[in-house]
Amino acid sequence: MVQPASTVLQTSAADIELVHVSKQYGDALAVDAIDLRIPGGAYCCLLGPSGCGKTSTLRMIAGHESVSDGDILIGGRNVTREEPASRGTAMVFQSYALFPHLSALDNVAFSLKMRGVAKEARRKRAGELLELVAMSAYAARKPAQLSGGQQQRVALARALLNQPRCLLLDEPLSALDPFLRVQMRAELKRWQKELGITFVHVTHSQEEAMALADLVVVMSHGHVEQSGTPHEVFNRPRTEFVARFLGGHNVLGANGRLFTVRADHLRIAPHGVTPVQASSGEGGVSRFGGVACTVREAEYQGTHLRMTLDPLDGSPELVSVLRDADYDPQRFGPDARVTVWWDEQDAHPLAA
Structure with a gap:
């Protein structure tokens, strides 16, 4: 039986605030002085076409990219210059980045092993998280023996191991077939509600953002074109770009x-x-x-x-x-x- 999330993940959600944040790669400006606040416990989707700056924004929140200008606050604390491990965030990568030679259980437990946690204790904790994502039956399997959706569940369990206050997801559904994508979309939404933590999810799929998000942030050329609830953004697009990108509109x-x-x-x-x-x-x-x-x-x-x-x-x-x-x-x-x-x-x- 799957344990209630509250017994597995004892943590609290944190709001995220970007204050005039920019990211420059050489002469290219990927993110241009954006201001954004994501309330604690929200499911936020950063939505836009390739090259709009959404992944750079996510990676700056995670600490995997440096900020060229501006500040990032998580839970009211300025983390702009802090290492990823000290930010209270965890990231699920597009490729899932599982270790191919380790079982699902050992993939989840890996960071505890690196910190010297005893084998029995770390495997118990990893087992609880595999149960949370309905993967207990596959604990002994290696990634090559798992489907794409099962690998994603393992990657999610691993990301939750350190009790993050914010979970960051970089196009987590893009590698899945259409049927599984819809199924996993429902699972992500359910997990976010049960865990109660802040999710920030990068996607180029309008349908995905509309189905998942409490807050949709539409980006273009390094700028935030519009943010709001899915209903607000779809029914009252602010600009021609938003209307055309979301589809279903005539300009x-x-x-x-x-x-x-x-x-x-x-x-x-x-x-x-x-x-x-x-x-x-x-x-x-x-x-x-x-x-x-x-x-x-x-x-x-x-x-x-x-x-x-x-x-x-x-x-x-x-x-x-x-x-x-x-x-x-x-x-x-x-x-x-x-x-x-x-x-x-x-x-x-x-x-x-």
């Missing part, structure tokens, strides 16, 4: 301003059915649009179809979501002419 322009309309809020009808502006008849809400388009493709996704539309005026493509039950290949199939519109209340303005 439109009118009167010199940009705004977004979510794909599931963009309506489509056969060409000529909907005027440029008409009352929807629902509480006086106005509908806008009247954009004439050609259907480029209709991608079946089970419950719905993802419609990619090319405006006839040459403006950027639009994306709409249509329920499977409403899809008519004669009216909405490839090369069909359609008109798109949206409700005024569904248009979200972007920062200049």
Whole structure:
């Protein structure tokens, strides 16, 4: 039976604060004077494309990269110049970095061995942590005899051995197949809630960040573009970059301003059915649009179809979501002419 996390990991969460933190590699500025506060006990995902600075930020928090400028505080203590071992953090690497010649149990217990802890005591402690991550049955196996998900569990147990206040994860799910990735995602969220410690998780997957995080931090070119709850960031993207990177949004322009309309809020009808502006008849809400388009493709996704539309005026493509039950290949199939519109209340303005 898996032990309650509270009996295995007696520690407390710590908040993390980055104050004007920069990281420079030669002439390249990887992280540019960012300010960020991660509350204690939160699950934070640093989200962005390759090269945006998210992994450098994580490694600076861990102490595996030096800070070029600024300060890092963990639990209110300035750790900017401290060694990784004294920060109260632990890191799970993308490759898991398990010792191939050691069993799962000895991999978890390794740091206690290096500190001179007696064999029986260190194996007892490692066994408790393997039980926490449901790996007791595989304690004697070496990494090559474990699946990717099992190796990740061992790496997590090893990271928890020293009772960290913050757990740092560098794209921990990227090497897993899609089915296992979803399964392990649920496990990570459960462990974080049970352990009650701060998780900081680097990912380039929007779906992963939305599913896991209490706090999503979207990064681009070394800057924080936006931070907030998944609901806030997805429904009210601050910039065009955030809207486009998260996906599911259409970026439109009118009167010199940009705004977004979510794909599931963009309506489509056969060409000529909907005027440029008409009352929807629902509480006086106005509908806008009247954009004439050609259907480029209709991608079946089970419950719905993802419609990619090319405006006839040459403006950027639009994306709409249509329920499977409403899809008519004669009216909405490839090369069909359609008109798109949206409700005024569904248009979200972007920062200049």
